[in-house]
Amino acid sequence: MTSAKRVTLTDVAKLARVDKSVVSRVINDDDRLVIKPETRDRVLAAIQELDYHPNAAARSLRTAQSGTYGLLIPDFANPIYAEIIKGAEQAAAARDTVLLTGTVNEDHPERYVRMLASGRVEGLLLASDKLSAQAIEALRHTGRPIVSVNQRVPGVERMILADDERASALVVRHLTDLGHERIAHIRGPRNSDTARRRLNGYRGALRAGGLTPDPALVAGDGYTSETGAEAMRELLALPEPPTAVLVANVAAAVGALSAARQLGVRVPEDVSVATIHDIPLAANLAPALTTVRMPLAEMGRQGMLALFGEDSGSGRTVVRTETELIVRDSTSARA
Amino acid sequence: MTSAKRVTLTDVAKLARVDKSVVSRVINDDDRLVIKPETRDRVLAAIQELDYHPNAAARSLRTAQSGTYGLLIPDFANPIYAEIIKGAEQAAAARDTVLLTGTVNEDHPERYVRMLASGRVEGLLLASDKLSAQAIEALRHTGRPIVSVNQRVPGVERMILADDERASALVVRHLTDLGHERIAHIRGPRNSDTARRRLNGYRGALRAGGLTPDPALVAGDGYTSETGAEAMRELLALPEPPTAVLVANVAAAVGALSAARQLGVRVPEDVSVATIHDIPLAANLAPALTTVRMPLAEMGRQGMLALFGEDSGSGRTVVRTETELIVRDSTSARA
């Protein structure tokens, strides 16, 4: 029906009775263009009338810029990425560029290389640790800008990090303030950068509080509710179980809560539980979880700015420090 | 360092000592190309050696195809979209096309129109009800294919729907089987198509079970945990409260559980609760939620196929019927 063949710059120019170069310059707000107001109006009217939209491919070909950036995440089901995406999308929209968010498919890393090398996307925001060193190297080889978010990636020098160590420390400090001394940690995956930093923060804060880290009180190896549940069972089975647990992420905390419940262990009466990342779910669990809020959306935003080359950091690591402890019902004073 | 200026078809042709058209046809596996194996090998070797990647913009300009499709969702934080995205991404990857997933920003609907009209994306998968009728009309006006997923959108004739009515009916039937007669419904937003269909299914199933729908037992107007909590409080405050509640979605169910807990009402002993969409969270709540599994990923996949024009449905509504009741701990026989 409305299949009127595509309108081009030439059509607009013809209708406005000017050259297409003039139309182009009007569209792009060329400063150096001197034009009579009435001519400009005629051009704008023609654009309106024909419902003209510049062809993205032609423009990209000419300018060698696609106005598109990529954001790679491991899994849309993990709510922390929703926040990062939100911030990145916002920054992209503000620059009138397009953000292409996708999950990393470990089977076909060459897809991402092709995207960069073909110019389809101009730069990449890396929020996934699911890429092989080989794939990273291939991406780097394209020469396009790459920024990692929420994690350190070997070979990628620009990164936006949260202060994961401080997040752990805030929780440990909160727990020691409540009188806890046997504070356990359900850690994330061994190969995860964030998990390692959270573990470091946990250990450091214990020492800072005059406590000695006990290896027996560190369990777990994953970011899922299954790993969290298993680690919790392990900890509760200890001869001398912890009175408080810092869980590395919310998913694992959900599992930990569930495991405690099944064992008849009450939270927080018998054991306090706290975790990192204040996603909405945390407030709705039973009991509502004490968490640490991290500036995830802001990190997404900063990552995009770094891609645009608009950040001040000029290639250095940026650690966002706006971490904040949110105390809810899952932590209480030691009995 | 590796900033060697971009490699073009011409460079490859020169190195392989053939014409660039030959290289192009080799790359695109042109059937009608007759070529000596050794020549083809020379071309492939040159491509390897120069690490050549075809320029996406030039190709798009020439073929008038971008190989990119858009998927519009209302919110990445809602886990049901993670499933839809997963299916859509998979279908896109299988066709070697790119999927651009983004959230609908009600403030700037013209962004999506531009994307379609500029040829940046070839078609749109609509999983959001956040677009105005006006915006939809503008999108339709581009003449590009549009398919809606998980909802009916006025003006969009191709759609992939779940059987929301049946989902409600499965729950109601489960509850009546357990002996419940006062079965309430915490409904979704009034302007939501899925919410309306779930309400219809609820009413129909009550009648089919010989029960008379009681308007007082329908509360709520939203898909958030806040609206769910408020509706639950309202229902529990009735002179004769329900013994079972069908909540329209998981988020509202989380709120409903939380409200019941705060009021000292036990689930399922005092009131049974069930909801629609079996996302992983449902199994990890306390108590684990009885839900209905819907083929969300499959719907995303089918939506993409419809965009590609590969579906059998040829423009008709498709209702997926693979809904399945998952009974967990939040429903039990009436006391």
Add this chain to the structure above:
DNA sequence: GTGAAAGCGCTAACAT
């Protein structure tokens, strides 16, 4: 103040 012309990198119809 406006127009002419070249060319971005590719594909496809048509030579040879």
Add this chain to the structure above:
DNA sequence: ATGTTAGCGCTTTCAC
């Protein structure tokens, strides 16, 4: 079995 050619629709330098 391979080469020639003509654009796709746009931006930009330069000319008038």
